[in-house]
Structures are given as structure tokens and as C-alpha cells.
Amino acid sequence: MDKTTKLTAAAERLFDRHGYMATGMDRLTAAAGMSSRTLYKHAGSKAQLMARVLTERDRRFMARLEVQSVDALFATLEDWVRVEGMRGCLFLRSRAETGGDTPEIAEAVAMHKAAFHLRIEEVVAVDLGRQDPVLAEQVLILLEGATQAAVYRGAESVSAARAAAAILMERARA
Amino acid sequence: MDKTTKLTAAAERLFDRHGYMATGMDRLTAAAGMSSRTLYKHAGSKAQLMARVLTERDRRFMARLEVQSVDALFATLEDWVRVEGMRGCLFLRSRAETGGDTPEIAEAVAMHKAAFHLRIEEVVAVDLGRQDPVLAEQVLILLEGATQAAVYRGAESVSAARAAAAILMERARA
DNA sequence: TGTAATGTAAAACGTTCGTTTTACATTGAT
DNA sequence: ATCAATGTAAAACGAACGTTTTACATTACA
Numbered sequence: 001m002d003k004t005t006k007l008t009a010a011a012e013r014l015f016d017r018h019g020y021m022a023t024g025m026d027r028l029t030a031a032a033g034m035s036s037r038t039l040y041k042h043a044g045s046k047a048q049l050m051a052r053v054l055t056e057r058d059r060r061f062m063a064r065l066e067v068q069s070v071d072a073l074f075a076t077l078e079d080w081v082r083v084e085g086m087r088g089c090l091f092l093r094s095r096a097e098t099g100g101d102t103p104e105i106a107e108a109v110a111m112h113k114a115a116f117h118l119r120i121e122e123v124v125a126v127d128l129g130r131q132d133p134v135l136a137e138q139v140l141i142l143l144e145g146a147t148q149a150a151v152y153r154g155a156e157s158v159s160a161a162r163a164a165a166a167i168l169m170e171r172a173r174a
Numbered sequence: 175m176d177k178t179t180k181l182t183a184a185a186e187r188l189f190d191r192h193g194y195m196a197t198g199m200d201r202l203t204a205a206a207g208m209s210s211r212t213l214y215k216h217a218g219s220k221a222q223l224m225a226r227v228l229t230e231r232d233r234r235f236m237a238r239l240e241v242q243s244v245d246a247l248f249a250t251l252e253d254w255v256r257v258e259g260m261r262g263c264l265f266l267r268s269r270a271e272t273g274g275d276t277p278e279i280a281e282a283v284a285m286h287k288a289a290f291h292l293r294i295e296e297v298v299a300v301d302l303g304r305q306d307p308v309l310a311e312q313v314l315i316l317l318e319g320a321t322q323a324a325v326y327r328g329a330e331s332v333s334a335a336r337a338a339a340a341i342l343m344e345r346a347r348a
Numbered sequence: 349t350g351t352a353a354t355g356t357a358a359a360a361c362g363t364t365c366g367t368t369t370t371a372c373a374t375t376g377a378t
Numbered sequence: 379a380t381c382a383a384t385g386t387a388a389a390a391c392g393a394a395c396g397t398t399t400t401a402c403a404t405t406a407c408a
Contacts, residue, residue, distance in 0.1 A: 003385095018273040021195035025366060035386050036367080046366065092325055093270050096262055099192040113326045137327070137334040145319020145335075151266055152287045153311070160311040161319075164342060171341055177355095199396060209356050210397080220396065 004042045007032040012053045016087050020050060020097045047102050050094055054108040057090060058115070065119050069127045070139055070169050073120070074162035077143060081158060086150040116140070128172055135172050139165055178216045181206040185217075186227045190261050194224060194271045221276050224268055228282040231264060232289070239293050243301045244313055244343050247294070248336035251317060255332060260324040290314070302346055309346050313339055 001009075010031040014023045025046060029036050043049040064076050087093075091109045100106050120143070121136040128135070146161035175183075184205040188197045199220060203210050217223040238250045261267075265283045274280050294317070295310040302309070320335035 018275075019195065019271040021193065022271060022273060024364075026364090035388090037369085037387090038385060040367070041384085088266055088270055089322070092262055092322065093267070095325075096267050097193040097196060097271060099196060101192075110326070117327070134334055134337070137323075137331065138338040140327070141319035141323045141331055141335050141338070142315060143319070144322040145315035145317070148263070148266065148318040148322050149311075149315050151269075152284070153291070153314070157311065157315055160308055161315050163308070164312040164315070164338070167342060167345055168338060171345075198394070200394085209358090211357090211399085212355060214397070215354085 003034060003038065007034065007039060007042055008052055008056050011049055012057060015050070015053060016085065016090060020094055047104055051104040051108045054091060054094060054105065054112065058108070058112040062115055062119065067123060070123060070165050071162065073123055073139065073143065074158060074165060077146060078155065078158045081150055081155055086155065088151050089144070089147055127169065132172060135168060138168055177208060177212065181208065181213060181216055182226055182230050185223055186231060189224065189227060190259065190264060194268055221278055225278040225282045228265060228268060228279065228286065232286040236289055236293065241297060244297060244339050245336065247297055247313065247317065248332060248339060251320060252329065252332045255324050255329055260329065262325050263318070263321055301343065306346060309342060312342055
């Protein structure tokens, strides 16, 4: 595993566990097992490191969303929260912590959420046989809500959201 | 408006806009229009101030949720996001920024979310004429999801969630 | 009138922040 | 054998952090 990969992975873990602002660069160097000189050569700055973490997470998350049904979206989310934990959406958290005032971060978040929304619209269209923007919006809300609720309600939130989505899909078909 | 009230209101606004950790005490004193000596007499510490902001927000938010129907919950949320803005849930944001490691904050968040969940279960029971824990969980997810989605999708997320909840309620009645 | 409370303005506390620099070691290709 | 790249360890940078203190002004009540 090369230095940049190791750094990005360590940063993601610490940002997720302790928050972005609360995670200092010294903690990062210790966790990544490198000197601050090397860290800055690879990362550029803390903001750039945050943006890189988000871009990498977007890649990993979106790869999992290459499915053909709405139900599979929720199955994927169930796996995701089991593997990655339930501390809320790292994208919106980064935006909230920076007030949206750091361009590279705001951009990474906007990119991810646009792709996320588009993917849901596509999956709904495939599953339903036609486009339905309102239904897609509702599926998006259930996915966001399950992610958020899982923080304090646990992983069962995802299955409850999954069942709700099934009802909405069923009704849209009838 | 007394000093403590003014301070709490200013803190809530700044924490919401810029994030908890990114908001320094000097910015707080300037916004509240008081010296740091007075601020610390009223607030105790930054963590205590954060907890006080949350407790006060809980009071204000929960007062609005004294309604008799699920649809009214979403009507309330529509008002709320119009008045208070759409930057996500300040409770979960505070927990995420502190990693859950600040007892007074973690406790304020846990209290609020427990009350929130209970209130939804009550409203669902009144509206439906019987208890339905799974449906209540789904309504909670739609409320959380609308709050979260509104950050990047706008206020229309709330009306989409409202419509979804109406479908779930209708089906539960049949 | 005097005293206790409550406030302001501003300096100072020690710590930690993100970042850069200095000095030196290890490596790999020519 | 050597040059350039890449790394470490650690000190240092100025700025900002949360918090306390010093010195002084205003108010309100006995």
C-alpha cells in the first residue's frame, strides 16, 4: 500500500471518528505512520486532504451503487453501514464543518451529491420502466434518512427504509 | 432580552452557519456583544454553551411538534426549514464534530433524539388509532431524510417526504 | 453614602493549530 | 560511485485556540 493511499485511508477513519476540525495534523501523521514533511508532500494541505478523502469515498461508494433495482440500493446501504459504520454522511458533515466556505471541499460534496441523485433517478427509471422524478426524490430521502437515523437508531433504520421504499415502488407500479 | 438569551441565540446562529469547532470564542463575544469575561460567567465553557444551545433548540423544536397528525409533522418541518434554514440537524452535527466524546453534548443529543422518537410514535398512534412502531420509524426516517436532503436539494425535499408519508399512512389504514 | 454585583476593555495564560524548515539517512538508477 | 529522489525526526513559525486575569466603570440597593 503506497503512502498516499495509506494517508487517505487513515484520514478518512480519523475524520469520521473524531470530526474534521477536531482531527489535528499531528494525529494524522501518527496514524499514517509518516513525517509531517512527507504528509504535506502528498496532501498539499488539510483542505486538499479532506477533498481527496471525499473524492476517494465517492469512488468507493458510487461503485457499490451500480445496481438495477431500488431494493438493491437499500441492500447496498445495509452492507455499507455494517462495513463502514454509522456516523452520518461524511460529505454533508465536511460541508457543515467548513460552512461551505472551502471551495475544494464544497465542490467535492456538490459533485458527489449530484452523482448520487442522478444514479437514483437512473435506478428508479430502470426498476419502474419509466422516469419518476418525485419517486426518485423520495427514494433519495429514504436513503439519506436511513443513513442519518442509523446514527442513533441503529442498522434497523435501513431495513425500515427499505420496506418503505418497497411500498412506494409497489404503488407507483399499480 | 437578557445576556444569556442573547448569547445563546448568537451562538446557535454561528454554530449553524460555520460549524461548532470552526466558531471561536472571540467571534462569539463579538456577535453576542459582550466581553469574554461576561461570556464565561454565563456560559461556563464552550462545551456547556454548545449543550445549552442544543437544550434551547430542543425546547423550541419540540414545542412545534405538538400536533395530532403525521401530515402536520411535515407541515411543521416545512415551516421550520423556511424559518431556521437548511443546514442539517444541529444535534447530530454537534455529536459528529465532537466524536460523541463530550458528555454534556452527547447527553443533550441523546435526550433530544429520544424525545423526538417518542413524539413521532405518539403522533402516529393518534393519527392511526393504534400503535405502529415500524411505521413510526419510517416517518422518523422521512423527517430526518427531508432535513438532510434539504441541505442540497432545497425545501421541496420536505414536500416530497410529506407525500411519501401520506402514502405510507394510507396503506397502514387499509 | 457605601458596598456588592455586574459589566467592559484588553492583556496575558499556556496550548495547540496548520505549515515550513533544518539537518540528516536511505534508497535506486545511471 | 554518484546524483537525485524520497524519506525521517524534530525544531520552529506565527497565528489562533479556550480560558483567566488585571484594572476600571457602571449600576442598584442597604
